[in-house]
Amino acid sequence: xxxxxxxxxxxxxxxxxxxxxxxxxxxxxxxxxxxxxxxxxxxxxxxxxxxxxxxxxxxxxxxxxxxxxxxxxxxxxxxxxxxxxxxxxxxxxxxxxxxxxxxxxxxxxxxxxxxxxxxxxxxxxxxxxxxxxxxxxxxxxxxxxxxxxxxxxxxxxxxxxxxxxxxxxxxxxxxxxxxxxxxxxxxxxxxxxxxxxxxxxxxxxxxxxxxxxxxxxxxxxxxxxxxxxxxxxxxxxxxxxxxxxxxxxxxxxxxxxxxxxxxxxxxxxxxxxxxxxxxxxxxxxxxxxxxxxxxxxxxxxxxxxxxxxxxxxxxxxxxxxxxxxxxxxxxxxxxxxxxxxxxxxxxxxxxxxxxxxxxxxxxxxxxxxxxxxxxxxxx
Numbered sequence: 260x261x262x263x264x265x266x267x268x269x270x271x272x273x274x275x276x277x278x279x280x281x282x283x284x285x286x287x288x289x290x291x292x293x294x295x296x297x298x299x300x301x302x303x304x305x306x307x308x309x310x311x312x313x314x315x316x317x318x319x320x321x322x323x324x325x326x327x328x329x330x331x332x333x334x335x336x337x338x339x340x341x342x343x344x345x346x347x348x349x350x351x352x353x354x355x356x357x358x359x360x361x362x363x364x365x366x367x368x369x370x371x372x373x374x375x376x377x378x379x380x381x382x383x384x385x386x387x388x389x390x391x392x393x394x395x396x397x398x399x400x401x402x403x404x405x406x407x408x409x410x411x412x413x414x415x416x417x418x419x420x421x422x423x424x425x426x427x428x429x430x431x432x433x434x435x436x437x438x439x440x441x442x443x444x445x446x447x448x449x450x451x452x453x454x455x456x457x458x459x460x461x462x463x464x465x466x467x468x469x470x471x472x473x474x475x476x477x478x479x480x481x482x483x484x485x486x487x488x489x490x491x492x493x494x495x496x497x498x499x500x501x502x503x504x505x506x507x508x509x510x511x512x513x514x515x516x517x518x519x520x521x522x523x524x525x526x527x528x529x530x531x532x533x534x535x536x537x538x539x540x541x542x543x544x545x546x547x548x549x550x551x552x553x554x555x556x557x558x559x560x561x562x563x564x565x566x567x568x569x570x571x572x573x574x575x576x577x578x579x580x581x582x583x584x585x586x587x588x589x590x591x592x593x594x595x596x597x598x599x600x601x602x603x604x605x606x607x608x609x610x611x612x613x614x615x616x617x618x619x620x621x622x623x624x625x626x627x628x629x630x631x632x633x634x635x636x637x638x
C-alpha cells in the first residue's frame with residue numbers, strides 16, 4: 260500500500276509526498292457500546308487500514324484527494340468548515356485539524372493530502388478512526404510535534420465527536436492507536452487506560468461483511484447513547500459502569516422499556532468483557548467464544564442494534580465446526596459479523612457459511628480472513 264499511495268500522490272499532485280502514515284482498522288472483539296458508558300472493551304487492530312500521504316505547501320492551500328472520491332477537493336484555510344456531499348469524506352481529516360488546537364497543538368497551514376484504504380467501508384472495522392489517526396500523525400509530522408500516543412488517540416476521538424458528530428467512545432481510536440500484533444487491546448474507558456492481552460496462537464478472525472452499510476450519523480447511534488444516559492440518570496450514577504443489575508431492576512419502573520433494555524445489555528456486557536479477559540489469559544478460546552455469542556444475543560435482544568442478516572450469519576457460524584463464537588462487530592445496524600475460529604477453519608467452511616446467506620438474501624457476504632497488526636505509525 261505504501262508504494263501505491265506514493266504513486267497516487269505523484270499522479271494527483273505532480274510531486275512526491277514528504278510523509279506517509281498508516282493506521283489500522285479494528286475489530287471490536289467484545290464490549291459493544293460499553294465505551295461511552297465508562298466500561299471496558301477488548302479490540303484487535305488488524306493488518307488492513309488507512310494510509311495517508313502528505314506534503315506541505317507554502318501558499319496556505321489545503322488540497323485533499325482519495326481514490327474513492329476520485330477528485331481533488333480544496334478546503335479553505337483557517338478554521339475548518341464541515342463539507343457535504345461527495346466532499347464529506349474530508350470531514351475526518353478536517354475534524355483532526357480542528358481538534359489539534361484543543362490539545363495545545365499546531366495545525367499545518369497548507370498541504371496536499373492523499374488517503375488510501377484497503378478496508379471495506381461499512382463493515383464495522385472503523386475506517387473512520389483509522390483515517391483520523393493516520394491524518395493526525397501526518398499533520399503532527401508536518402509540524403514537527405510528537406505528543407504521546409494517548410493524546411493522538413484523544414485527538415481522533417475529539418474529531419469524531421465534535422466535528423463529524425458521532426458520540427462514540429474511545430474504543431475505535433484506542434485500538435487503532437495502541438494495537439499490537441498477536442495481541443488484543445484492553446481499554447478501561449474511565450481513565451482511559453490501555454493494556455495489551457496476548458492472543459492465543461490458535462485464534463483466527465474471520466469477518467463476514469453483509470454490505471448492508473451502517474450509517475451511525477443518522478441518529479440510531481445517538482439514540483442508543485441517549486437511552487443509556489437516561490438509564491444512568493434514573494439509577495443515580497454518572498455512567499452505567501457504576502451500576503449493577505440489581506440497581507437497574509430497582510429503577511425499572513422509572514425507565515422506558517427501551518432505556519431498561521439498553522442498560523441491561525451494557526451492564527452485562529461489561530461483565531462479559533472482564534470474563535473474556537480472564538479466559539484469554541488462561542488460553543480458554545472455547546470459553547471466550549461462548550461469551551462472544553452471548554454478546555451478540557444481548558445486542559440482538561436488548562440493545563437492538565443487530566439485523567436479520569447479521570443474526571443469520573451468527574446462527575450459521577455458531578453451528579459450524581471450528582468456530583468458537585461469533586458476534587456483530589462495530590456499532591451495529593448492519594455491517595459485519597466477526598467469527599473467532601481455530602486454525603482449522605478455512606476457506607471451504609467460510610464459503611459454506613456464505614452460501615447459506617446467499618440462499619436467503621441473494622447476495623454473498625464479503626469474506627475477510629484478518630490477522631492482528633500493529634497500531635498507527637509513521638511509515
